[in-house]
Amino acid sequence: MMQLRFYPYILKLSHEFTVAAGSRSITPGVQVEIGYEGFTGYGEASMPPYLGESVESVTAFLRQVDLSQFKDPFCMEDILRYVDGIAPGNTAAKAAVDIALHDLTGKLIGLPWYKIWGLNAVSAPYTTYTIGMGSPEVVKEKVLEVAGRFRMLKIKLGNGDDRALVRSVRSVTSLPLTVDVNQGWHDKYKALDEAAWLAEQGVVMLEQPLPKDWLDDLGWLTERSPLPVFADESVQRLVDVQRLKGVVSGINIKLMKCTGMREAWKMVNLAHALGLKVMLGCMTETSCAVSAAAQLSPMVDHADLDGNLLISNDPFRGVQIKGGKIVLTSAPGIGIVEA
Amino acid sequence: MMQLRFYPYILKLSHEFTVAAGSRSITPGVQVEIGYEGFTGYGEASMPPYLGESVESVTAFLRQVDLSQFKDPFCMEDILRYVDGIAPGNTAAKAAVDIALHDLTGKLIGLPWYKIWGLNAVSAPYTTYTIGMGSPEVVKEKVLEVAGRFRMLKIKLGNGDDRALVRSVRSVTSLPLTVDVNQGWHDKYKALDEAAWLAEQGVVMLEQPLPKDWLDDLGWLTERSPLPVFADESVQRLVDVQRLKGVVSGINIKLMKCTGMREAWKMVNLAHALGLKVMLGCMTETSCAVSAAAQLSPMVDHADLDGNLLISNDPFRGVQIKGGKIVLTSAPGIGIVEA
Numbered sequence: 001m002m003q004l005r006f007y008p009y010i011l012k013l014s015h016e017f018t019v020a021a022g023s024r025s026i027t028p029g030v031q032v033e034i035g036y037e038g039f040t041g042y043g044e045a046s047m048p049p050y051l052g053e054s055v056e057s058v059t060a061f062l063r064q065v066d067l068s069q070f071k072d073p074f075c076m077e078d079i080l081r082y083v084d085g086i087a088p089g090n091t092a093a094k095a096a097v098d099i100a101l102h103d104l105t106g107k108l109i110g111l112p113w114y115k116i117w118g119l120n121a122v123s124a125p126y127t128t129y130t131i132g133m134g135s136p137e138v139v140k141e142k143v144l145e146v147a148g149r150f151r152m153l154k155i156k157l158g159n160g161d162d163r164a165l166v167r168s169v170r171s172v173t174s175l176p177l178t179v180d181v182n183q184g185w186h187d188k189y190k191a192l193d194e195a196a197w198l199a200e201q202g203v204v205m206l207e208q209p210l211p212k213d214w215l216d217d218l219g220w221l222t223e224r225s226p227l228p229v230f231a232d233e234s235v236q237r238l239v240d241v242q243r244l245k246g247v248v249s250g251i252n253i254k255l256m257k258c259t260g261m262r263e264a265w266k267m268v269n270l271a272h273a274l275g276l277k278v279m280l281g282c283m284t285e286t287s288c289a290v291s292a293a294a295q296l297s298p299m300v301d302h303a304d305l306d307g308n309l310l311i312s313n314d315p316f317r318g319v320q321i322k323g324g325k326i327v328l329t330s331a332p333g334i335g336i337v338e339a
Numbered sequence: 340m341m342q343l344r345f346y347p348y349i350l351k352l353s354h355e356f357t358v359a360a361g362s363r364s365i366t367p368g369v370q371v372e373i374g375y376e377g378f379t380g381y382g383e384a385s386m387p388p389y390l391g392e393s394v395e396s397v398t399a400f401l402r403q404v405d406l407s408q409f410k411d412p413f414c415m416e417d418i419l420r421y422v423d424g425i426a427p428g429n430t431a432a433k434a435a436v437d438i439a440l441h442d443l444t445g446k447l448i449g450l451p452w453y454k455i456w457g458l459n460a461v462s463a464p465y466t467t468y469t470i471g472m473g474s475p476e477v478v479k480e481k482v483l484e485v486a487g488r489f490r491m492l493k494i495k496l497g498n499g500d501d502r503a504l505v506r507s508v509r510s511v512t513s514l515p516l517t518v519d520v521n522q523g524w525h526d527k528y529k530a531l532d533e534a535a536w537l538a539e540q541g542v543v544m545l546e547q548p549l550p551k552d553w554l555d556d557l558g559w560l561t562e563r564s565p566l567p568v569f570a571d572e573s574v575q576r577l578v579d580v581q582r583l584k585g586v587v588s589g590i591n592i593k594l595m596k597c598t599g600m601r602e603a604w605k606m607v608n609l610a611h612a613l614g615l616k617v618m619l620g621c622m623t624e625t626s627c628a629v630s631a632a633a634q635l636s637p638m639v640d641h642a643d644l645d646g647n648l649l650i651s652n653d654p655f656r657g658v659q660i661k662g663g664k665i666v667l668t669s670a671p672g673i674g675i676v677e678a
Contacts, residue, residue, distance in 0.1 A: 075457065105457075109450065109455070116413075118416045118444075120414040120417050242612065242613070270609060273577060273580070273581065273609045299416075
């Protein structure tokens with residue numbers, strides 16, 4: 001009999017983090033466990049406030065989840081279809097159950113999920129490290145602090161003088177950069193000008209340059225941009241992938257928005273079949289959800305799996321970053337142990 | 340170190356089998372084994388002569404497969420990408436390696452693949468049983484012989500007086516029927532008339548009514564047909580699925596044409612994401628390849644997994660048909676044991 005347990009867990013950020021939506025020093029989270037025959041599968045919901053879920057909504061959702069009706073945790077398709085059907089939305093709450101279930105079944109099998117999926121750990125990509133927003137001086141300082149540990153950095157634009165910010169990053173590092181605009185530009189011609197200029201500055205990828213529903217303009221830009229254009233806010237779940245074929249170069253998959261590992265795996269395969277590249281992203285998360293996402297990483301083109309590096313109270317040890325590269329371990333399930 | 344072994348194995352048909360391409364009493368096959376750390380994974384290539392592969396072509400292909408370069412059988416994505424890259428075509432030879440590798444890794448894990456994929460055996464569908472071509476009298480006799488054991492029968496049309504044949508089947512059974520035309524009709528208007536008439540006769544599905552490349556006509560027919568239209572010859576591999584969205588109601592996936600379980604799994608998920616239904620088919624095969632295909636069956640809408648029921652020299656025991664329903668066992672890998 002599977003037993004679902006959960007409790008709020010507030011993630012403390014090592015440094016205040018600024019995105020277009022505001023600054024904060026914590027991220028609300030909920031930790032989940034599924035107990036079964038002496039094994040425990042761990043899962044996690046992370047709820048950056050601007051996405052609409054909260055400790056209250058996640059715990060209210062999880063209280064409705066009755067796993068006692070399922071005898072076999074391996075009936076994942078049935079179990080997760082049931083969980084998804086409890087209520088619309090609630091993607092982080094659903095992801096927490098999905099991750100815990102995968103951790104449990106992987107432990108019952110005795111293998112990490114990347115192996116069960118037939119992937120080679122050697123193919124795991126380098127991850128970017130995201131530099132939060134700030135004045136050019138603050139950003140420069142953050143870059144200097146981390147540049148030695150990564151092969152590629154991600155910077156956030158669209159919230160001020162973008163070129164000044166890129167110039168100040170460039171004054172302290174020659175690392176390749178990816179750029180996340182978070183829907184911050186509102187003119188496709190300006191976006192194309194910026195993309196061309198950014199390409200000259202050693203930027204290699206452009207994420208969500210225009211508002212999420214501007215698919216015609218995103219398609220226009222992708223066709224002309226010297227940089228590959230990835231959709232983030234434009235894509236949440238499996239059902240959103242198809243309409244992005246021919247619109248963008250690739251999609252950013254995050255467990256917290258797509259309901260977890262099982263749907264993410266289907267999204268990676270669908271994206272590849274449609275000729276779309278894939279990036280794997282995360283929220284501020286503990287090593288639990290980040291290690292879960294990392295199981296998929298040998299399949300993807302870009303990874304931005306730095307969420308656990310940003311917090312000071314990580315209760316787990318899991319995937320490691322060595323010389324900027326994602327290093328998967330042979331630990332079963334999602335590959336974590338309690339810290 | 341993985342060791343690949345293979346040997347020809349000629350399948351003896353219990354009854355001479357007639358399709359549009361001719362009659363035969365044997366089907367050439369090649370049995371494959373991958374040995375690894377005391378475990379043996381079984382695979383199989385089946386080569387109906389009209390599909391272009393042979394014992395010679397399959398053994399020539401398999402002689403080129405060097406698995407010694409891979410230390411870990413779980414690196415299935417890498418291994419199967421390498422096998423696929425050895426030469427184009429050779430889909431049955433490739434499927435044999437894929438099936439043996441899945442049988443091996445499933446045995447190493449200790450679970451059947453339907454469980455590893457998160458599927459519920461209870462959801463496995465009923466299978467059709469295919470009545471080979473023949474005179475109305477011969478067909479009637481065959482139907483009487485098997486009708487008690489199945490919930491649905493499949494008949495082959497497009498090679499003579501279709502209505503006379505259906506009438507003679509209907510004179511001895513009221514079971515729902517599926518119809519496989521094997522590209523045998525060449526006029527979309529006639530096809531629509533036939534579909535309407537067949538629907539009145541209790542036919543529930545129409546397979547490949549028109550030539551495989553007549554996508555416009557297939558789309559025209561699907562839009563108007565009272566019966567769902569499935570593509571078989573129009574779809575071989577993953578890359579063929581996308582163009583059938585909006586063209587047909589569903590696709591027939593067979594391991595021997597799609598290179599095996601891994602690609603088949605991706606095809607099922609892609610088809611569902613594109614709104615296509617899925618049917619699982621087979622060639623004349625031993626319980627090896629049929630049981631491998633059956634691992635996917637809880638995901639599909641129709642199954643025609645009768646290939647092992649047609650032969651008299653099956654060297655394995657695996658998936659069973661009980662009251663017409665596919666019954667998966669808990670045996671690991673592809674779920675077979677030597678008979």
